[in-house]
Amino acid sequence: MTTSLRDRLAALSATATREGAPAPSCEVLADRPDGTVVRSGRTVAKAHAPDGDPRALAARLRIAAHPLLHGILLPPLPVTAPDGYLTRTEEGRALTRWPYGSPVPPDDPDAAPWEDTARLLAGLHRVDLRQLPGPVPPMRGPAKAARALARLRTAPVPSNGPASGRHAPVTAAGALPAAAAAVERAWATLPPWARGEAPPPRTGTLCHGDLHLGQLVRHPAGDGPWLLIDIDDLGRGDGAWDLARPAAWFATGLLAPDLWTRFLAAYRAAGGPVVGPDGDPWPDLDLPARTLTVQTAALAIAKAATADRSLDDAETAFVDACARMTSPAQQLAPAGPGVG
Incomplete structure (x- = not known):
């Protein structure tokens, strides 16, 4: 993040300060290529991805501010600009303002609001x-x-490494070439719509598009209700995509069966339309869960290769799941209780 961008975000987030009051200190909450977030007091400002479509973002902001999304999405704060909820840097990068909300504590997994998340998704x-x-x-x-x-394909993955059988789990630490090959094989099994090469077969649902626990905050901060944040991927699509990441975590053994069962039960109890009110949800969730498993594994390998490190246990679990996708069983979901 450049100094000029930080200063612009700090100024934008500080515009909510009461006139005459001292400006609160500026805190960088996130700084990634696809987004930078700066907080000043009770307001945050975000610089969105440089290659994003400002018109699509403006549409998403209007949706987030719509009364139908009250209590589901954190609403944006207005800015003084023609688009109403976004302004732009001199280079054309979109900037937005939001109320500050307190996130899920990263060091307290028991505090993860799985059932609240499910109810928010059902409402969405x-x-x-x-x-x-x-x-x-x-x-x-x-x-x-x-x-x-x-x-993944542009990451510095070594061209040589330990060989891996076509259906063998990729568990050897540092076996990045074998891991990358397993991910590519799994990617090739997905239909064109899941790879972003064709329209999805179902587009009648408003979807978050990038659901994970980092996309929830309490607002007002501290003891307010949970709300979904980050609308950069929000839009019309197949709602199964929003359930697929928890499903993939469950299938890879990273989400306990009882948590998955509670999440699914809460979604159904809240009238979530993506899966039926009972029975096995996997026919609806399988393809999106496979896709997000491949996506997660690809990013993990790319990051590991860039940092010149081995895959950790969680990353290896996703790569192993990719290897299982090309096994004769073609089954990602684990068998046994808790699937439905």
Whole structure:
């Protein structure tokens, strides 16, 4: 992040300060190529991805501010600009303002609000697209998966390494070439829509597009209700995508069966339309869960290669799941209780 961008974000987040009051100190909450977030007091400012579409972002901001999303999405704060909820840098990068909310504590997994997350998703998925300010842009989940594979293919993965059988788990620490090959094989099994190469077969649901626990905050901070944040991938699509990351974590053994069962039960109890009210949800979730498993594994390998390190246990679990996708069973979901 350049000094000028930080200063611009600090000024934007400080505009909510009461006149005459001293400006609060500036804190960088996130600084990644696809987004930088700066906090000043009770307000945050975000610089969105440089290659993003400002018109699509403006549409997503109008949706997030719509009354139908009250209590589901954190609403943006207005800015003094023609677009109403976003302004731009001299280089054209989109900037937005938001209320500050307290995130899920990263060092306290027991505090993860799985059931609240499920209820928020159910509410999001029940929103009638016809009542939203349009046009509603497409959900960007498959496009992000394709970008993850592109990043893997440009990462400094060694060209040689320990060989891996076609269906063998990739468990050897540092076996990045074998891991990358397993991910590519799994990617090749996915249909074109999941790879971002064709429209999805189902597009009638408002989707978050990038659901994980980092996308939730309490607002007001501290003891307010949980709300979904980060609308950069929000749009029309297949709502199964939003359930697929918890499903993939469950399938790889990283989410306990009881937590998955509670998450799924809460979604169904709240009237979530993506899966039926009972029975096995996996026919609806399998392909999106596979895709997000491949995406996660691809990013893990790319990051490990760039940092010249081995895969950790969680990353290896996703790579092993990719290897299982090309096994004769073709089954990602673990067998046994808790699947439904």
